[in-house]
Structures are given as C-alpha cells and as structure tokens.
Amino acid sequence: MDTAELTELGQQLRVDSVRAAAAAGSGHPTSSMSAADLMAVLLAHHLRYDFDRPAHPANDRFVLSKGHASPLLYAAYKAAGAIGDDELLTFRTLGSRLEGHPTPRRLPWVETATGSLGQGLPVGVGIALAGKRLDRTGYRVWVLCGDSELAEGSVWEAAEHAAYEHLDDLTAIVDVNRLGQRGPTRHGHDLGAYARRFQAFGWHTVEIDGHDVDAIDRAYGEAVSTRGQPTVILARTLKGRGVAGVQDREGLHGKPLPDPEEAIEELGGPRDLRVEVHEPPAARALHSVPTGQPDLPRWEKDSGEQVATRDAYGQALAALGSARPDVVALDGEVSDSTRAEYFAKEHPDRFFECYIAEQQLVAAAVGLATRGWVPYASTFAAFLTRAHDFVRMASVSGAGINLVGSHAGVAIGQDGPSQMGLEDLAMFRAVQGSTVLYPCDPNQTAHLVTTMAGLEGIRYLRTSRGGGPALYGPDEEFPVGGSKVLRSGDRDRLTIVAAGVTVPEALSAADALAGAGIAVRVVDLYSVKPVDRVTLRRAAEETGCLMTVEDHHPQGGLGDAVLDAFLDGRPVPRLARLAVRTTPGSASPAEQLHAAGIDAESIAASVRLLVETAVVP
Template sequence: MASYHKPEAKVVQELKDIANKLRIHSVTSTAAANSGHPTSCSSIAEIMSVLFFNTMRYKVSAPKDASNDRFVLSKGHAAPILYAAWAEAGLFPVAELQKLRKLGSDLEGHPTPRLNFIDVATGSLGQGLAVAAGMAYVGKNYDKASYRVYCLVGDGESAEGSIWESIYFASHNKLDNLCLIFDVNRLGQSEPTALGHDMEKYRKRLDAAGFHSIIVDGHDIDELVKAFHIAATTKDKPTALICKTFKGRNYPKIEDIENWHGKPLGAETERVLEHLRSLVKNHGPLMLKPQKPLKEDAPAVDITNIKLSSPPNYKLGESLATRQAYGNALVKIAQNNPRVIAMDGDMKNSTFAEKIKGVDAARYIECFIAEQNLVGVAIGATCRDRTVAFVSTFATFLTRAFDQIRMGAISQTNVNFVGSHCGVSIGEDGPSQMGLEDIAMFRSIPGSTIFYPADAVSCERAIELAANTKGITFTRVNRPNTNVIYANDHVFHIGKANIVRKTATDKVLLIGAGITLQEAITASTELAKAGINVRVLDLFTIKPIDKDAIIKNARECGGRIVVVEDHYPEGGIGEAVLSAVACERDIIVKMLAVRELPRSGPPLVLLDAFGISAKHICAAVQEACKM
C-alpha cells in the first residue's frame, strides 16, 4: 500500500472528540426542533469526523469549488450531523444549528441546495449513489481532475434496486475516484434490516458487482483512516467501505435499541448529553484543520450561450421525424460547446442520441436499461455547472424515474429530458411502449419547461433553447415522420405560440402539438372545402403555456376551441388549455384525447380508432360551430 502513515495518537483522539461533538450537535439541534433523526446521525459520527477532518480536500470558504472533493449524503435524514460537520469546519456559526427544521432556516429536515454546501437534495432514499456516480464520471472522463467523490448510503436504503443499478454503473465505468460508504447500523425505521450485521453478505455482493470492498469497524478511527487511504489508492474500480456501526452509538440505553428511529431523545436528552460530554477530552478549539492541501486542477467551464453550430436546413413539406431532428440538433450544439453530453438507456438508435458520437464518442454515456440510475447520473453530471446533459429514452420509460426527476427539481438541477415514441402514433408496439402520461408528469414538476415541437425546424430550436434554460426541461418527440411547416429562419420563444393557419373568418381555434398539429392542419384543409375556416395554433411549449395567445385567438374565433392531443386527457394539453382560459367568460373548450387503453395497430389507424385523427377533428369542429 502506497505511503500509508498511521495517524498519531493525538490525531486519533481529536477525531474521536470531533465525532462526539457532532453527536452532541445532532442531539441538541433535534431536541430544539423536537423532531429529527439523532440516532441515525450517531451511527456515522466517526465516518463524518474522519471524512471532513482528515480525508476530504475542500475549501471551507468555497464549498462548491470545482476542484473540491464531493460528498453526497444519500441517507438524507441524517442531515443534522452533516450540518454539524460544516459548522465545526467553520463554514457557519455552530449556534445556527439550533434553527434546524425551523421555518425560514435553510437547515431543513433533509438537505437541499438552498445551502451552499449541498449539491443535491436527498432524503428520498436510494438516489444519492447515482448522483455521486455522475459526479465521479465527469471528474474522471471530462474534468480529468484529482477530486474524489464520497457517497454515504444507509443499509436500509440499500434494499432499493436503484442503489444496485448505480453500483453496476460505477463498476462498469471503473470509477476509481468514487468511494461508497455503507452505514450498516442494522436497524431500519420499523424493524431490523434484512441483512442486519451480516457484513460478509454485503462484501460478497459488492465484490461480485466489481467493487473493491472493505469491511470496517465504523466506529474505529484508525480503521476508517486506513480504509479511506486504500480507497484513494485503488485503481480501475470503485471502493466500498462496509462500515459496521450501531444506531444511537454512545447514547446509553438507546444504542442498538429498536423504536428510536426518527425521534428526538426527549426525556433522555440531558442524560445522553452528559455522557457524550464526558467522552470529549478536548473541549477547546480544534487542533485539526478541516481544509487539506487541494490540487486545483478542475478546468474552467463555460456552459452559457449554447447555439446550434448551423441553422436548421430543411425544405417546407419535407417529412422527417422530430426524434431524428433531435439527433441532428444534439450534434450541432455539441459542436458548439464541448460540455454538451448525452446519455440514454440503450435506446440511442431509436432516440438518435447516438448521433453525438459522430462529434465525440466520449460525450455519450450509455446507462443501459436502468432509467432511475440514468436520471441520477445526469443530475450528478450537471452539478456545479460542469456539463449540459441531455437524457433520452422512450417517453413512457421516464415515468419509472419520476421520483428521481422530482428530486432533481428539488435539487435545482438543469437536466434536459427528451422523450420519444409518445402516444398511440408509435403504432404496432402497443400500449406498453406508448408515452401517454409524460406531459402530465412533467407538468407537475416545479419550474419545468415542456417543449412539444411540431416539425424538424422547431425541434432543433427547442433543443437549442433547452440547452440554455434553467431547471428541468422535457422535449416530446414523435416516432412517425411529420411535415416541415416552418421556415428555417423562424424564431421561436419559450412560452410563445405560433399561428400556422389563419383567415379573417375563422370559426374555431384548433390547438394541437406534434403529430396532432399535423392532423389539425389536414383537418383545416378539409373543413375549408366545406366552407368552414378554422385557425390552427401550435403551442410549441406546453409549459409555460401562451395564455394570452390562446385567449386572443379564441375570442377572434367566436370563443370556440378544439384541442387534440396524443395523450391521455388527464394532465395533458387539453387541461393545460383549460387552465389558461378558466377565468375567461364565453370560451368553450372541446378536448380530443386518448380516452381508453390503446392497443397495437398501424399509426394512422390508431389515430383514427382513438378519436384524434383529422376526421374526428372535423367532426369536433362542426359540433363546436353549433354551440
């Protein structure tokens, strides 16, 4: 083992003292809040002490410096001890810890990036390792920097399949800059965990997954210091420290006892504090300095003002699938900025994400069929503004990762999602492959932006806009070809609709998107033959929706709107339009949507069978004209 030096006795003692000080802060802050998880904090006190005051390299004054080591607390309910570690390191006054969980305090019950030392929100268990793996992937392959990534996972959450998706991803990509720390304290929330303290079983599973695994006494400072050194010198595979710990460590008559999860210590508080204080040898200022020598080798990165390397170049009437236009746009923005990356779940030849390989094969990350890890890795990759990430797969498969996407919004992440194969228009593959809930899902995400381009031109511009948009974006792309309806120089804006058909005598406003906008255009032609003129509006973005344009054009069309969408009615475009006009008088809205469980069949046949084809639009317009 390269240059390992056992720490001096006085260093070991101070690290022990720090661990118990962190326990004291965890007890007092949760007591002040009258809620929290002090026993879950106690099991990791020595781990946190060694990490923050011996192992990790970071600037206390700049917690998110690009060259700092990263730490992800996946078991987010142990937030009080994380806050305590940063306070003891000197980032903010220790007295602030008493504001834990108070309204107006950023020391929330689980970590969020409201705090300048938190990269991502955690607390929905099983997600932190994917984020850490994304950070480590960027550090190793793009930044090529010396910073390391540490992720602390609870043994209870290791039952989550997403944890094992991330373990396999990290192993497959040889992320030797990643250290996974298992806090095996045996007790879950309501009963002991499935494996308890069977440390060998954890080791065998992690070894089989391709990790370098080390069983450690999680309360032994010497063992932890040595194990972290081994992790830092292990090459070509990630390391897992499997730490045997005890919940409520050093809390007399509480340690390793059931039914203390998620509870302040109540009447036991003073007794426990008295014992903890008796364990601290040095109550004065810390001798150890938390900031270790830092190699500032993470390169400067600029991910602003990303543009297409060349404008769209299509012919009016040309037929091309928007999923293919997504691939074209991805290439163009990747040519413009070296930090644009793409990742997919083994669908890259269907979503056309693989086109980025033609620019730089290293900027494509294959996450295989593990969508929860796919989303988490993307969130990690975008932390500290290191990359602009595009995540693609079939729209329906993103529903599997809804919790990760939801947590991404809480994390204030900037990840761009692209969902293809949406709606019944995909055809013969059948309902399991049809994204019919995706708009509803992404509409519910705070701060999200939803693009639904109608043709190749608007799709390229949507991707360009998404790359520069804060927060989560979702671009819905179609499998079938659609006709190019926009000139290559058309200017698109987020939240601004476009009128694609209009006369002075329009009777109804037709609103569609993607494939159904094309059907609406066809319907408008047929209706004109029958002497009924209609206006056709392309929303371009479903969220934010262009409320003003909808209301203005609806009034000019007699207050009649027909919305048609290849989506279930719940939460879709129709309901978005209804929300936009809800407070307006004398506007009626008819909604055409997929209202029953679909089935396999040719795309055009399915559009007709489920009531969203041009024929059904014509019928709906004729009914609306009678109202």
C-alpha cells in the same frame, strides 16, 4: 488528529446532532449518531475541501445519501467552521438554511438534494463520471449511505454502472446500523451479505467496525489507493451510539432523544473542536466556453420531405455539441431510436451510455449538472416514468437538466401500449419550475433543442417516431412560452389547439372544413409549459370555443395546459378535448390516430358537431 482526538470529534458530532434535534423538536439524531465516527475521520483526515470556495475545481465531493441524518452533516459543517453554533440550533426552523433534509438551494456545500433514499449513490456516480472523464482535476467522490436504502433497485443500477466505468474515484460508505424506520433491516449486521452483493457487481469491499476510528482511517486510505474499481466501506455501527437508553433500540427513528440533556452529559458534554479540513490541490478548471451559435440543420418549408422530430433532435444536438463544449449527452441504450447516436458519433468523449437503467440515466445527468455540464438525457418517453422520483428530486435540487422522450403517443404504431408515452406531458408539467416542449416539425425541434441549453430547471422535449412535413422555415423563431397560429380568419367559428403529431392532422382537418364552409383557427401549442396565455385567450374571445387535440391521455396533458390559461378568474370559454381515452393495441400509425379519434377525419367530425352543422341521416 490522533486516535483520541478523532474519538472526541466523533463525540462532538453526536452531541451537536442531539442538540440540533432537541432544539427543533424533531429530526433523526440516532441515525446521525451511528455515522458520527465515519464522518469525523473523513472530515479530519481524508476530505479535501475549501469551504470558502465550494466551486473549487479540485474539491472532493461529498453526498449524504441518507439525507435524514442531516444533523450530522450540519454538525460537521460547524466543526469545519462553515457555520456557527447559533445557526446549528436553527435546524428545521422557518427560514433556516438547515433543512430537515439538505438541499443545494440553501447550502453551497451540498451537492444534491437527498432524502428520497437510494438516490445519493446514483448521483454520486454521475459526479464521479464527470471527474474521471471530463473534469480530470483529481477530486474524489464520497457517498455516505444507510443500510436501509440498499433495498432500492437504483442503488444496484449505480453499483453496476460504477464498476463498469471503473470509477476508482468513487467511495461509498455504508452505515450498517441494523435498524430502519420500523425495525431491523433485511440483512441486519451481516456485513458479508452486503459485501457479496457489491463484489458481484465488481466493487472493492472493506468491512470494518464503524466506531473504530483507526480502522475507519485505514479503510479510507485503502479506498484512495485502490485502482480500477470503486470501493465500498461496510461499517458495522449502532444506531444511537453512545447513549445507553437509545443505542441499538427500535422505535426511536426520526425522533429527538427522550432526555437530550442527560444524553449530552452521557456523551461527555458539548465540545468546540475545530477541524482544519485539508485544502484541495491547486487545479484549474478547463472552462467550456461556447464557440458561437450552432450550425443547425435546415429543412425547407413545404419541400415534401418527411422528417421525424427525433431525427431533428439528434442532428441539432450534435450541432449544439460542436458549438458548446459544455454540452453532454446520455442515453438509455436506445440511441439509435432516440437519435442521440448522432451526438455520440461526433462527440464520443462527451457521450455516456447508461444502458437500460433510467434511474441511473437521470441521476447521472444530475451529477454531471452539479459539475457545470449541460446534460441532455434521452430514452423512450414511456420509460422516463420509471425515473420520475429522480426528476422530482432534481427539481428540489434546482438541477438544470434536459430530458428528451421519444416514441411518444399512439403514433408510434404497431409496438403497442407498453412503448407509448401517454402520461409524460402530465408527469413533467407537474414538476415544479419545469419547461415542457412538444415540437411538430424539424426546424422547430432544432431551435428548441438549442433554446433548452439556456433554460433553468427541468426541461422536457417530446419527440416523435414518424416523419412529418416541415411546416416552418429554418429561420423561424420559437420562443418558450409561445405558440404559432397556422390558420386564422375573421370568420373562425372554433380554434383547434394541437401540438406535435396532431398539428398536421389539425391542418388537414381545417382545410377539409374550409371546403365545407366552416372556418377554424389552428394553433400549434409547441410550448406546453409555460403556455401561451395571450394567444389562447384571444382565440377564445374571437372564436368562442377551443378544442384541444393530443396524442396523450386527457389527464394532465395539452387540454389541462390550455385550461390553465383561464384560471385567473375570468369566464372560462367553451372547451372540448380530443385525446387517447382507451388502451391501444397494435396497428399502423394512421390506424392508431383514427382509433383514438385524433386524426384529421375525427377532428373534422368533432368540429362539425361543435359548430352544430352535423348532418343527421
């Protein structure tokens, strides 16, 4: 397209954005109108994409980080012939694929769910990492950002990581339209302020008039030709561009135009231009085909060896990486503690160090997953709380990622509460469609690490710092949604439900109680979500009382997971829970467990009270 045609295409995208929002009675047309020329030039001249084959290995990847500008994205899809005008006008209606903020669950051309601002660029970094280091089919990653979201710290985590990795296949396009939701942005139209920040992180910067289609065209060309650096194009634009009554005006964010028909007429009326988007070059994806079952590490039951589940995780992941070339690992600069370093040493080409940037860690995992890789991302359980919004949005995207939190609970000992993950089970249980696993021994851990690779959605594995005995043999099976009954008898008076570090404590308590003539059942609830309802209901019927023991706060953890097994209308059994109810200090692991009331001695004492056999002095 020549200059005049590109200008007309930009106007068409504005008109269709206005029409879509007017039909819905809601939406963000003014935010779409500011970026229309940027989208028009990209679509017509620089994007290489086959809309009939969204999985084409050489397709460029486009991420609309300012997801509220979805009318612009859908208008572009219409211009490319991917959707029709009738569908465009279903925007934001029940059952429509064209949601208020785009998601890949509905549309095959959307890479990742956006709308929680500050996430598009970090995920784009993950996609670019896949392109540069793994896929190598030459695709480019284009991310359209808003200026408001540059206030998010996650953007600067992404900026530093992209420059460090020399991601010259990544271009960020910033729509600097000056206005946020409630008024002016921090830097307004000061492109230099943004340029200085990106330059400080090592980016190539280009400053342009975002409504000059020739300047936009040149900027995109410059980005493509830049080597060794990611490029950011800082485009000065006007919100509501082209309609005098709304252009560069405050108070109109997130609202359809007051008089859409008049606005459409001012913009020159509807058009029906069609864009022949450039075809991607021929490419063949090097499909990663699993070579068979991994040769998992093995530990002999009751050998007396003390093995930390974090050690078992690292060894199992390395073995899984040998059997599955599609598995990748990421870590937040604690791989010597999480034991992801075992994978890094054996498969350095598939290991990604994300440093102390947990939001970028999870975002990179999401980006890699969009390209068909199976990521395992690990850090301390406590630090994953920083990235919860990225986990939430990954779930909205339908992304399949494995997250591993080590050093969980008070059992880590002397490091103190800042390092203790005591909220992680609750956080991950609350994520839609998630799987939450908490193994207690090395063989169980190894099998669950392998199982996670074949699951869908968000998968979380909680590992422990300290060593423990091998309670199971290496050939034992551990289905997701299952549990293991480790002590059981006809005279059981109570069931102790434990997971992870509290399982050995529960077993010790059960043995001590048996010596006192009190029989109890012990259930290892390694699958915290989904929970083993059948086993728990049977235990409740046969023993009359369930007592959960968890190295976690009482809210949202193991106790609540057990309670969920009884929310079907039947009578709820007698329930009790032992959990960490105070803020710990520094102490040895054994002292921490005792202080929290979740060690063997405390469990036994609580059982005696519950079965009403406590000795009164």
